[in-house]
Structure formats: C-alpha cells, structure tokens
Amino acid sequence: MSGELTKALADLQEDEAIKLVNQWLEDGKDPNEILVEARDGMETVGKRFGDGEYFLPELIFSAEIFKELTEILKPKMQGEVKQKKLGKVIVGTVAGDIHDIGKDIVVFMLDISGYEVTDLGVDVPPAKFVESIKETGASVVALSGFLTLAFDAMKETVEAISAAGLRDKVKIMIGGGQIDEEIRKHAGADAYGRDAMAGVTMAKEWI
Amino acid sequence: MSKLADELYRERLKRVTDAIELRVPDRVPVSTPFGYFPAKYCGILAHDAFYDYPKWKQAYKKTVIDYEPDMFRLVTNESGQVLEAVISKQTLWPGHGVPETSAQQFVEGEYMTADEYDMFLNNRADFIIRHYLPRVYGLFEPLANLPPLNTQTGVIPYHLLATPEFSNLLTTLVTASKQTMKWRAETGTFAAEMDELGYPSYGGFAGLAPFDMISDNFRGMRGAMLDMYRNPDKLLEACDILLQQQAQMIKALNIPGKTKIGFIPLHRGADGFMSGKQFETFYWPTLKQHINNVIDAGITPCVFFEGDYTSRLEYLLELPKGKVLGQFDSSDIVKVKDVLKNHMCIMGNVPPSLLQTGSTEDVKDYCKWLIDVVGKDGGFIMSPRSAIDEVKPENLKMMFDITKEYGVYN
Numbered sequence: 001m002s003g004e005l006t007k008a009l010a011d012l013q014e015d016e017a018i019k020l021v022n023q024w025l026e027d028g029k030d031p032n033e034i035l036v037e038a039r040d041g042m043e044t045v046g047k048r049f050g051d052g053e054y055f056l057p058e059l060i061f062s063a064e065i066f067k068e069l070t071e072i073l074k075p076k077m078q079g080e081v082k083q084k085k086l087g088k089v090i091v092g093t094v095a096g097d098i099h100d101i102g103k104d105i106v107v108f109m110l111d112i113s114g115y116e117v118t119d120l121g122v123d124v125p126p127a128k129f130v131e132s133i134k135e136t137g138a139s140v141v142a143l144s145g146f147l148t149l150a151f152d153a154m155k156e157t158v159e160a161i162s163a164a165g166l167r168d169k170v171k172i173m174i175g176g177g178q179i180d181e182e183i184r185k186h187a188g189a190d191a192y193g194r195d196a197m198a199g200v201t202m203a204k205e206w207i
Numbered sequence: 208m209s210k211l212a213d214e215l216y217r218e219r220l221k222r223v224t225d226a227i228e229l230r231v232p233d234r235v236p237v238s239t240p241f242g243y244f245p246a247k248y249c250g251i252l253a254h255d256a257f258y259d260y261p262k263w264k265q266a267y268k269k270t271v272i273d274y275e276p277d278m279f280r281l282v283t284n285e286s287g288q289v290l291e292a293v294i295s296k297q298t299l300w301p302g303h304g305v306p307e308t309s310a311q312q313f314v315e316g317e318y319m320t321a322d323e324y325d326m327f328l329n330n331r332a333d334f335i336i337r338h339y340l341p342r343v344y345g346l347f348e349p350l351a352n353l354p355p356l357n358t359q360t361g362v363i364p365y366h367l368l369a370t371p372e373f374s375n376l377l378t379t380l381v382t383a384s385k386q387t388m389k390w391r392a393e394t395g396t397f398a399a400e401m402d403e404l405g406y407p408s409y410g411g412f413a414g415l416a417p418f419d420m421i422s423d424n425f426r427g428m429r430g431a432m433l434d435m436y437r438n439p440d441k442l443l444e445a446c447d448i449l450l451q452q453q454a455q456m457i458k459a460l461n462i463p464g465k466t467k468i469g470f471i472p473l474h475r476g477a478d479g480f481m482s483g484k485q486f487e488t489f490y491w492p493t494l495k496q497h498i499n500n501v502i503d504a505g506i507t508p509c510v511f512f513e514g515d516y517t518s519r520l521e522y523l524l525e526l527p528k529g530k531v532l533g534q535f536d537s538s539d540i541v542k543v544k545d546v547l548k549n550h551m552c553i554m555g556n557v558p559p560s561l562l563q564t565g566s567t568e569d570v571k572d573y574c575k576w577l578i579d580v581v582g583k584d585g586g587f588i589m590s591p592r593s594a595i596d597e598v599k600p601e602n603l604k605m606m607f608d609i610t611k612e613y614g615v616y617n
Contacts, residue, residue, distance in 0.1 A: 056479075151559075
C-alpha cells in the first residue's frame, strides 16, 4: 500500500477512497492494514483542521467517508487490531446544556490524535462525570458548554469531582461559547481552551 | 404618553439612531437583551415567560424601568400550552426538557434527508405538509398519511379526516390557534407599552441567513455541511428559494414598537465553522441580499454576529453604510472597529463571563476600555455580547452607570 488511500481520504475523495478499499479487498489485502492507512488519512484531516486549512464541513465529510470505509472493512476483519492509545479522556457537555457541536469537535480531534475518548454526550450531570472517572480511570476531563448557565454547571461539576476525592487524580479543561479564563477561575478548572486544537495540546501536556 | 416619557423616548431613540447612522451622539447609548434575567432579578421563573405572561410582563417591565436602557431587546415566546398541544420537537422550554429556571433551547436535527432535496425544490408544499410538519410537530404526524397532494382532484378526503388521529389534529389545532391569538394579543402590545413609558425596544424577528435556515430547520448542520460536498448545487438552489420566500415575508413583516429595528441572528457563518471560500459561496451571497431586502423594506437590521467574525469583517463593508447595526460577540473588537468605523455601528461586547462572575470593578474597567477604543468618534452602542440570563444585577447596573457617566462625548 502506497499511501493512496491516506491521500484519498485526506483530500476527501469519497468515490476514490471507496474504490480503492474495494479493489484492495479483492486483491486480498489485509483489511486491518487498510484500516490503518485510512486512519492515517484521518490524522492528516485533523492536522489540516489544526492548520486552519480545513473546517467543520471537512471534519464531518471525512468522518462520513471513514464510516463508509469501516462498514466495508468490518465484515472482512478477523478481530480488529487495537491501536495503542495515548491515554484516556472524558468529554461531555455540562448539565442543563444540550449543545454538542464544540464537544463533538473536541472528541473528534482527541480521537484522531490517539486518545481513548469517553464521550458522555450532552446535559451530563456532575455525578455522571464522577462515575465515569471511577470507571475509566481517565486522567483528563474536558467540560464543554455553550450557554451562560454552563458557568455554574462547570463549577458544580468540578466541585463534585473534588467531593468524590478525585480532584488530584484528574486535570480538568473547559471550553465553548462564552467560556473564557474568567470562567476557568470561577469553575476551578485547570485550563481553558479557545478551540479543539488547544484541547489536544493540553491533553498532550497532561498525559 | 406623559411629556417626560415622550421626551425621554425621543432622546433615547435619537442617541441610538445617531449611533446607527454613524453620527456622534450626546453619549454612548447603552442597550441590552434582557433575556431571562428578569426572572432572576425579580425572583420568578423562566417558566412564567411561557405560562403566565402578565406575571412575566410585570417582572420584565420592572427590570427595564430599574435599569433605564436607551434601548433593549424584547423577545416574546410562544405560549407553553400551545407548544405542548402541537408537541413541538424543535424546542425544549422551561419545565419541558429543561428546568423551570432555564431558558429554552433549540433542538437541531436532520428533518429533511439529502435525497429529499428534489421534493423540497420542486414540490415544496407537498414536502412541507406530508413530510416536514409530521417530523417537527407530533400533532401533525397524521399528515404523513395524506395521499400525495398532486394526486388530489379537489374531493375532500372525509374518510381520512374522520379517523380519530385526524379528528384530534383538527380539534387540537383549533384550540391551539385560539390560544395563540389570545397569547399574541397579550404579548404583542408590550413593545408599544414600553414605548409609552419612554423605552425604545428592538428584537422583532427579521429572518435568517438562508444557509442557516437549511442548517437549523431542515438538514441540520451536519447535513448542510455534507451538502457542500455532495449536493452543492441543490444546497445553493434551496438557499435561493428561501431567500425569495423571506423576501415575501419581509414585505408583510410587522416589527413591534416604533424603532423598526429587526433582529437577524447568525448561526453557522462564523470563523471556525466554515472556510472563507465556503462562506463566500454558500453563506454570504444570500445573506447579503437578505439584509439588503430588509433595509429596502424600511427596517434597520440588527445582525447578531454570534461567535467570531474577525476574518469576515471585510465582507461587511459590502453592506450599505450606516444602515445596519452589528452586534458582535467574541470577534476581536479592536479589529472590528478598525475595519468598520465610518461604515457600520458596532454593538457589544461585554462578556457575560465578566457580568456573571467578575467584580463591578472588572466590569467598569472593561466598559471604560470599550468606550475609549470602540466608542471613539461614535458608531458604538454598549451592550453585553450575548445572553445575560444569570448575570449579577450589580454588574449589569455598573455597565449602565459607567456608560452614562463615562460615555459622554464632548
């Protein structure tokens, strides 16, 4: 394999990527290796997003193509080769807020950067974050919020993590809509990130 | 209108109008969207805004009178009872999906699939009635059972209408419509009442960017953005159609209150959402035309540039000078002033984080800085950058007081 699939995916050539995968399967190539090459393409997408060359349409479209490729490959695979993960991160939109766009970008970027991400979804109560830290043993928690009600919800979430005696086990980052450094202080989080790339940078520093 | 109220009204409106039309007013005007803040301020619930309008109105009125804004944004909701009756799937409102103390939230979804574009473009009434409405309102689910509208010859389909589902739809709809008209009679006069008391307001809905209509109401953001790649021509055609539809809507638009300032909130055009090229292709052309249509209808558009528009500022120079009020959120406000001075009045951008968690001194310093930098030579209205539902009353008060004191032009 020559990186053709990586390139096709990175350049969002949907038809070309599907054609290649089907062709390679016919040629008897290892579906696991094909998947690895597809993942490399996603990594390039993430890099281009970080560089400001790609935006949300590209993230969404690349994820869609990747999903299609996985659906073709999965039935042919004899047990998936697990990728070695860099560390565990829990991500969720805090209680009372159902906005998911910012959170989803962070999940996407952390995932393709090699982290094992637990996505708790939206409107996540503090207790659920606590429970998830206990279950997964994650060392980083990322709180997302778009509405101004998230200011207090973030504070309550950090407090709940402290009350459970887990505060020194995790680093907490926050971000979204009206979140800023002021809110980081208010909530007692470790860092505020303006965008998803900042989130990945922090995770790299912390893990 | 008492003489004093009348005088104050004219004074405030002149201050705001001078700023919008890029003249230097007597001082920097100060405006705010009060949102659900009156609930916190007066000790009632956001829920009351949907279920007890007299109570809500009283609290809102008290809030406005206490803060004495030069202008304020007034939003009226639909009745909660009616939202319940029609089973609105696109709204979570206090007590229904969100706590009674919280603002309503919009539920975006893919209410139109990519392969339904042709129906949307070529047979829209049929699509809206038989496919779209049943998806966004539980009450309208039976409409999905109607035969295609273009197969109808004019014979009333009694056999369908007599079924329990349709009977329920029809009777519920009659009740909900009457409730709505009663609700609107109560809510619709509020702006005029506040005019009488001397307080200009704005906020009447003046449409959306056509791309946002597709993204918010039909395809969902994910769908609309995939369409940029898979169905670009259809997406553009749909934007065009919605532009035309809104042009018709604007002609009949009745903006409450006397300021005739209409509100256009932008959702997906900001930096970070799409590239400059995509903005230029899918977002800006029909938005620009829409804004021009609103201006031609005699309405001053207040465009809410939510998020960061720093990289798009040059485009805004294409809009007519002194005719648009731009409300800015997290854009680099210094750059905004730099590019738009002598062209567009800037409203903003006190962070809610500061108003909610900062000290009064922090608020004072930020507002003074805004007055010095963005208020220079007029064309500026002091305002929070977004919702202020949960801010500290004393911090909000400081925003008003310091602007009135420090924002005087010589």
